Amino acid sequence: MALSEFQLLRPPNLTEALATLYRHAGEGPRATRILAGGTDLLPSMRQKLFEPEHVLDIRRIPELKGIRETDQGTEIGALTTLHEVEHSELLRARYPVLVQAAKTVASPVLRNMGTTGGNICLDTRCLWYNQSLAWRKSCGFCIKKDGDLCHVAPGGTKCWAAFSGDTPPALLCLNAEIEIGSATGVHRIPLRDFYTGEGDNYRKLRPNELVTRVILPRSSAGYRGAYRKLRIRGSIDYPLAGVAVAVKKSNGHVEDLQIAMTAVNPAPTLVSGLAQLLDRCLSDDAVAETAGDMAARIAKPLTTSALTPEYRREMIRVFTKRAVLDVLGQRPRTNDQRRDY
Ligand SMILES: Cc1cc2nc3c(=O)[nH]c(=O)nc-3n(C[C@H](O)[C@H](O)[C@H](O)COP(=O)(O)OP(=O)(O)OC[C@H]3O[C@@H](n4cnc5c(N)ncnc54)[C@H](O)[C@@H]3O)c2cc1C
Incomplete structure (x- = not known):
C-alpha cells in the first residue's frame, strides 16, 4: 500500500496554482490530482486507484481559506476545514443544516484535515472499488477502474458507485453555487449541476479546473434545518444513508421545503415535487409521511458490506419523515424513535 512516485507541486497562491494546473493537468489515469486535506485522496492513492504523475498541493493558498459575508450571502473557501464549518457561529445562525451535516463527517481528527472543497469533490465509493490493487485484480476489476464489469449490477454498463459526502445534500437544500477556477478565468454553477449522476465520471470538472469556493445565497439564510445519518460506527x-432537510416558515406557514439525500445514488440527490406537495395544504404529519415516501422512491442504495439496500432505503423514508417533523417543529411520534446519529 505504498504510494507510487509522483511530483509534488506546491504553488503559493491561486494564480500560480491555476497556471501550474494548466501546464500539468494531463488526462486519464495519470492526470494531476488536487490535494486539499488529503483524507480521501491519499488512501485512494495507496490503493492505486489514482497514480498521478503530479499532485497539486493547494493547502497553502490563502485565497481559498475562510468564511466571509458578502452582499450576496456567505462564501466558504474551498480549503475551509469541516471543523471550521462545524464551529462557525455565522453558519450555525444562518445555515444550520450545513453545520449539522459537517458535524457528522468522519471523526474530529479527519474534520480538522478535511475541507469543504474536498467533501464536495469526494470520489464515489463502492464495495468493489475502494479496495487494494490485489483485491480488485482478484475480482477482475470493475467499470470505474481498469475493468468493464459491474459487480453491483451484473450485466449493466453504468457505474453505480455511490456519492457519500455529508455536506453536499445540505448545500443542495440551501441552493448553493460553487465557483470553479482555471487559468482562463472563473465561473459559477449551481451545485445541483455539478454532479453527473454517473458513478465513474461523477463530477463536471475539467482536469485544468479546481473548485475555489462555495456561495450560499442570502435567500437561503434562516432556513431551519436537520441532517440525519445512518452509519455503523x-x-x-x-x-450508508443521509438526509438533509431545510424549511422556510413565515407566520406559521411553510413557504419552502427542500430535501436532499446522500450515499444512496451516484450523486447527492434533491427530492423534486415538494412545492406541489406544499400546495395541497396537508397536515405536518401528512407532509412528512408523503415526503418520506417520495425520498425513498428515488433512493437506489446498492450492496455494501453492511446493511441491506432495502433497509437503507427504508431508513431514507424514516429519516426524511423524522427530519421534516423536526424542522416543522413537531416531535416525531414515539413508535418511530429508533436510534440515528
Ligand atoms: C476513516 C474515514 C472516514 C470518513 N468518513 C466520512 C464521512 O463520514 N463523511 C464524509 O463526507 N466523508 C468522510 N470521509 C472522507 C473525507 O475525510 C471527507 O470527505 C473530507 O471532506 C475530504 O476532504 P479533503 O480535503 O481531505 O479531500 P482530499 O482527500 O484532499 O480530496 C478529495 C477529492 O477531491 C479533490 N479535491 C479536493 N479539493 C478540491 C478542489 N478545491 N477542487 C477540485 N478538486 C478537489 C481531490 O483531488 C480528491 O479527488 C472519511 C474518510 C476517512 C479516511
Missing part, C-alpha cells in the same frame, strides 16, 4: 463512518 457513530464515531467515524461514512454515511
Whole structure:
C-alpha cells in the first residue's frame, strides 16, 4: 500500500496554482490530482486507484481559506476545514443544516484535515472499488477502474458507485453555487449541476479546473434545518444513508421545503415535487409521511458490506419523515424513535 512516485507541486497562491494546473493537468489515469486535506485522496492513492504523475498541493493558498459575508450571502473557501464549518457561529445562525451535516463527517481528527472543497469533490465509493490493487485484480476489476464489469449490477454498463459526502445534500437544500477556477478565468454553477449522476465520471470538472469556493445565497439564510445519518460506527463512518432537510416558515406557514439525500445514488440527490406537495395544504404529519415516501422512491442504495439496500432505503423514508417533523417543529411520534446519529 505504498504510494507510487509522483511530483509534488506546491504553488503559493491561486494564480500560480491555476497556471501550474494548466501546464500539468494531463488526462486519464495519470492526470494531476488536487490535494486539499488529503483524507480521501491519499488512501485512494495507496490503493492505486489514482497514480498521478503530479499532485497539486493547494493547502497553502490563502485565497481559498475562510468564511466571509458578502452582499450576496456567505462564501466558504474551498480549503475551509469541516471543523471550521462545524464551529462557525455565522453558519450555525444562518445555515444550520450545513453545520449539522459537517458535524457528522468522519471523526474530529479527519474534520480538522478535511475541507469543504474536498467533501464536495469526494470520489464515489463502492464495495468493489475502494479496495487494494490485489483485491480488485482478484475480482477482475470493475467499470470505474481498469475493468468493464459491474459487480453491483451484473450485466449493466453504468457505474453505480455511490456519492457519500455529508455536506453536499445540505448545500443542495440551501441552493448553493460553487465557483470553479482555471487559468482562463472563473465561473459559477449551481451545485445541483455539478454532479453527473454517473458513478465513474461523477463530477463536471475539467482536469485544468479546481473548485475555489462555495456561495450560499442570502435567500437561503434562516432556513431551519436537520441532517440525519445512518452509519455503523457513530464515531467515524461514512454515511450508508443521509438526509438533509431545510424549511422556510413565515407566520406559521411553510413557504419552502427542500430535501436532499446522500450515499444512496451516484450523486447527492434533491427530492423534486415538494412545492406541489406544499400546495395541497396537508397536515405536518401528512407532509412528512408523503415526503418520506417520495425520498425513498428515488433512493437506489446498492450492496455494501453492511446493511441491506432495502433497509437503507427504508431508513431514507424514516429519516426524511423524522427530519421534516423536526424542522416543522413537531416531535416525531414515539413508535418511530429508533436510534440515528
Ligand atoms: C476513516 C474515514 C472516514 C470518513 N468518513 C466520512 C464521512 O463520514 N463523511 C464524509 O463526507 N466523508 C468522510 N470521509 C472522507 C473525507 O475525510 C471527507 O470527505 C473530507 O471532506 C475530504 O476532504 P479533503 O480535503 O481531505 O479531500 P482530499 O482527500 O484532499 O480530496 C478529495 C477529492 O477531491 C479533490 N479535491 C479536493 N479539493 C478540491 C478542489 N478545491 N477542487 C477540485 N478538486 C478537489 C481531490 O483531488 C480528491 O479527488 C472519511 C474518510 C476517512 C479516511
